[in-house]
Amino acid sequence: MPSRKPDKLDLLVFGAHPDDAEIGMGGTIAKHAAAGFAVGICDLTLAEMSSNGDPDLRQREAAAASEALGLAYRSNLALPDRGLRGGDEQIERIVREIRALRPRFVFAPYWKDRHPDHVACSALIEEAVFNAKLRRWKPETPAWTVEKLYFYYINDVEPPAVAVDVTETYEAKTAALRAYRSQFEPTGSDAVATPLTQGYLRKVEQRDALLGNALGVRYAEGFAAKSPQLVSLF
Template sequence: MSERLDFLIFGAHPDDAEIGMAGTIAKHTAAGYRVGICDLTRAEMSSNGDVETRRLEAEQAGRILGLAHRSNLALPDRGLYMSKEAVDAITEQIRRLRPRIVFAPYWQDRHPDHVACSHLVQEAVFNAKLRRYLPGSEPVTVEQTFFYFINDVIDPDLMVDVTAVYPAKTAALRAYVSQFTPAAGDNGYVATPLNQEYVERVEARDRLLGQKRLVPYAEGFVSKLPFLIDLF
């Protein structure tokens, strides 16, 4: 069994986790945390690139961010629905990697796969702790689940100052050449929201979040549970 992860981030597609929280990932791997990403699909429905290209891009982004683990469940792109097969696959990942903290996309987003991923992960986190669920693997209780933003952003419950590592986030996003290269001339790419200055929009979003606490760049997260402290 592999050494347990501190963080396990789920995304519907390769690049989802990087869009939402690559800075937070880079900051924690630099501090010695073991961080992994599990992509649910191979993004085979993407308008640009192909499965092999996306795999290589994800590997490169993972190297930039210092990931301890990256996996892909090969569930169907644009076919993520609440099913036992999907929940069980995610549950097994949680039990195998034993993360302290799980991250999933925020449950409201313009992309239906991001919404589906959020709900599937929540189901799996709950099931992972039940000793009679999938009795062939050991139960795992996740300490906390946080939700990160991809396209649509609301007011976060907490923010991480990612100013010092922001170049790593930009580099990780730029590793997805097939997704963020503008369609121009005969380069073979078709126009999508991702290649219409999307990386620049993510940067603007992170700068705007940082402004709330007067730091240059921040990434935001939501928790469904209140934070417990002893003293302020």
């Protein structure tokens, strides 16, 4: 897994758990990485509360997914799973990551989702992006202003403000998602049935295909923003 911090990232994607970013925007990540953009993922938790798998396995799966996507960097802040409560300590950890990586664009889960951790992650990142630009907030690290914050969909979907054609990199997204076998195809007598094991990857593909069909392409990924945007590449 690429863990050495680059001097600067073009795109920095935050997720509550390993696999969130891949579900929501794996094709977009792979597309930008293939085009020469420096793309990183920061997972907030080790997903230690997952019904299947364990943190060590999830990290190995994340490393395989990172390779499939062509990431320049990946980190995990090891904040408590089901404990993303905000507060200065958690916000500061995220702000330090943003200031160290100096991304042009930041991505977070959409602010509406059936999983409380995705909603909490969304709020944390929005606040951290705001604080990161304040030169008098934790001034021991230089302030950094993110150009734009976008939100990707994991479970709940609404009409996007921005969409990216990911047809050419959908195979990379599929490979990254399949790396998380413990979540989507668990094996063994201790495997637990969850919404992720009930044909979830097929539903993700159908979602991306449906949006693509509406836009005249095979696959597309959608994003929300606080204001309308027009982009070709982020």
